[in-house]
Amino acid sequence: MAVTGEPTFRESVDMMFNRAVALMDLSPGLEQKIRVCNSTYTVRFGVRLRGKIETFVGYRSVHSEHMEPVKGGIRFAMNVNQDEVEALAALMTYKCALVEAPFGGSKGGLCIDPRQYEEHELEQITRRFAYELIKRDLINPSQNVPAPDMGTGEREMAWIVDQYSRMNTTDINAKACVTGKPISGGGIQGRVEATGRGVQYALREFFRYPEEKVACGLSGDLDGKTVVVQGLGNVGYHAALFLSTEDGCKVTGVIEHDGGLWDENGIDIAKLRDWMIVHGGVKDYPEATYVANGAVLLESDCDILIPAAMEGVINLSNADRIKAPLIIEAANGPITYGADEILRKKGAVIIPDMYANAGGVTVSYFEWVKNLGHIRFGRIQRRQEESRHQLLINELERLSADKGLGWTLSPDFKQNYLRGAGELELVRSGLDDTMRAAYQSMREIWHGRSDVTDLRVAAYIVSIGRVAASYRSKGL
Numbered sequence: 279m280a281v282t283g284e285p286t287f288r289e290s291v292d293m294m295f296n297r298a299v300a301l302m303d304l305s306p307g308l309e310q311k312i313r314v315c316n317s318t319y320t321v322r323f324g325v326r327l328r329g330k331i332e333t334f335v336g337y338r339s340v341h342s343e344h345m346e347p348v349k350g351g352i353r354f355a356m357n358v359n360q361d362e363v364e365a366l367a368a369l370m371t372y373k374c375a376l377v378e379a380p381f382g383g384s385k386g387g388l389c390i391d392p393r394q395y396e397e398h399e400l401e402q403i404t405r406r407f408a409y410e411l412i413k414r415d416l417i418n419p420s421q422n423v424p425a426p427d428m429g430t431g432e433r434e435m436a437w438i439v440d441q442y443s444r445m446n447t448t449d450i451n452a453k454a455c456v457t458g459k460p461i462s463g464g465g466i467q468g469r470v471e472a473t474g475r476g477v478q479y480a481l482r483e484f485f486r487y488p489e490e491k492v493a494c495g496l497s498g499d500l501d502g503k504t505v506v507v508q509g510l511g512n513v514g515y516h517a518a519l520f521l522s523t524e525d526g527c528k529v530t531g532v533i534e535h536d537g538g539l540w541d542e543n544g545i546d547i548a549k550l551r552d553w554m555i556v557h558g559g560v561k562d563y564p565e566a567t568y569v570a571n572g573a574v575l576l577e578s579d580c581d582i583l584i585p586a587a588m589e590g591v592i593n594l595s596n597a598d599r600i601k602a603p604l605i606i607e608a609a610n611g612p613i614t615y616g617a618d619e620i621l622r623k624k625g626a627v628i629i630p631d632m633y634a635n636a637g638g639v640t641v642s643y644f645e646w647v648k649n650l651g652h653i654r655f656g657r658i659q660r661r662q663e664e665s666r667h668q669l670l671i672n673e674l675e676r677l678s679a680d681k682g683l684g685w686t687l688s689p690d691f692k693q694n695y696l697r698g699a700g701e702l703e704l705v706r707s708g709l710d711d712t713m714r715a716a717y718q719s720m721r722e723i724w725h726g727r728s729d730v731t732d733l734r735v736a737a738y739i740v741s742i743g744r745v746a747a748s749y750r751s752k753g754l
């Protein structure tokens with residue numbers, strides 16, 4: 279996707295890092311230590327498929343071990359390469375620091391087009407890749423914990439955890455070796471949609487502040503805002519679904535691998551997704567206008583642009599034609615360094631990837647803690663909470679009857695108030711709190727320092743500062 283004259287993805291991340299450290303007071307040695315990727319393991323392995331041996335290339339990169347385990351997804355895509363995996367691992371370090379998830383940064387990838395394989399073949403390939411990583415402790419509950427990313431999901435995580443358990447039969451914490459698992463396999467409620475949910479919470483938080491709206495020239499709240507989303511996969515689908523069904527946004531454009539769709543009146547996201555599951559893409563969807571060159575829709579008029587597919591899609595070739603005043607980077611690295619500069623000059627506000635898509639790692643953190651605790655959140659206190667609420671309601675009703683006040687509590691209120699929080703509510707509450715707290719830390723710097731003019735640099739300053747503090751406390 280990168281255009282001639284553009285830095286690579288990793289160089290782009292490094293250049294963004296450099297913009298931030300230029301405004302910080304770090305020794306050159308510490309700065310370099312934080313910037314570099316600690317290690318990248320490349321593996322080539324063979325799998326016998328359809329009567330012949332096929333060789334696959336995979337990577338697992340560890341960017342920073344200032345905290346362990348290190349954390350980061352495993353991606354299945356054809357364009358996976360060392361540069362990309364290292365860039366993504368670096369972003370994981372900064373992301374975890376920003377949302378205060380106690381992990382270092384890591385990432386993995388396998389060069390494969392998953393659509394070309396049957397499910398049982400994918401299982402064989404995934405298990406073999408996992409085996410190669412597990413035997414080198416590159417998957418391990420206390421050292422390196424993957425999660426889903428592009429091209430992978432609950433199914434692949436279930437295969438990985440099973441592979442780990444077979445190879446570590448006495449590890450009582452085996453389930454914590456990977457997050458994003460299905461609920462039946464040790465997962466947590468709310469993880470599948472967590473990254474998209476985080477995008478929604480990030481936008482809600484942004485729209486709480488008048489200064490933010492002035493900065494991008496928008497007003498009001500999310501209700502009625504037009505949205506264009508690129509990539510209707512795990513992240514893009516959930517973000518678009520929640521924004522349209524819960525916040526009143528209108529998704530006027532959707533861009534997918536086989537083209538784009540446009541409808542001024544808003545596209546029904548759930549319906550479109552159902553169509554995509556059957557037909558494999560957006561082409562021929564009857565309820566919106568099809569645009570063969572979907573990427574041009576990135577340049578359409580809308581209030582909020584959500585690139586949620588892949589890196590480098592907004593680059594030197596199209597940045598000056600992007601019209602959206604607010605861009606939220608749901609994907610990792612969708613805006614190149616050069617494009618970022620052009621967009622900032624034009625006055626667009628960019629909510630950066632390391633914050634915008636941190637919902638996934640936040641809920642992964644909860645899942646990991648759940649696995650280590652061997653108990654579902656809410657299991658112990660839920661009914662006790664309900665009993666205490668019932669006591670209060672009984673007492674209010676008794677007082678009202680005794681004093682002849684005639685108070686009645688509405689059945690709706692009673693039902694909502696009485697219910698103790700289950701796992702899903704606790705996960706959502708923890709995610710919302712995390713997204714708000716991380717935003718606060720960025721905006722304090724964005725609005726509080728005259729030399730900081732955008733959220734990305736603010737985000738880097740917060741996270742690099744935290745990683746640096748962690749290294750210093752170790753005596754480095």
Ligand code: NAD
Pocket residue numbers: 426427428429430473508509510511512513514533534535536586587588589608609610611635636638639
């Ligand atoms: P996914 O595989 O579920 O979805 C990606 C979608 O993008 C697919 O629908 C695919 O068809 C589409 N796509 C592929 N090429 C495209 C193109 N050229 N133009 C338009 N659409 C295209 O992946 P995902 O998990 O949703 O990840 C998307 C992005 O979000 C990645 O950058 C990933 O690193 C990032 N991310 C994911 C998570 C997570 O929890 N899954 C967390 C943080 C960040």
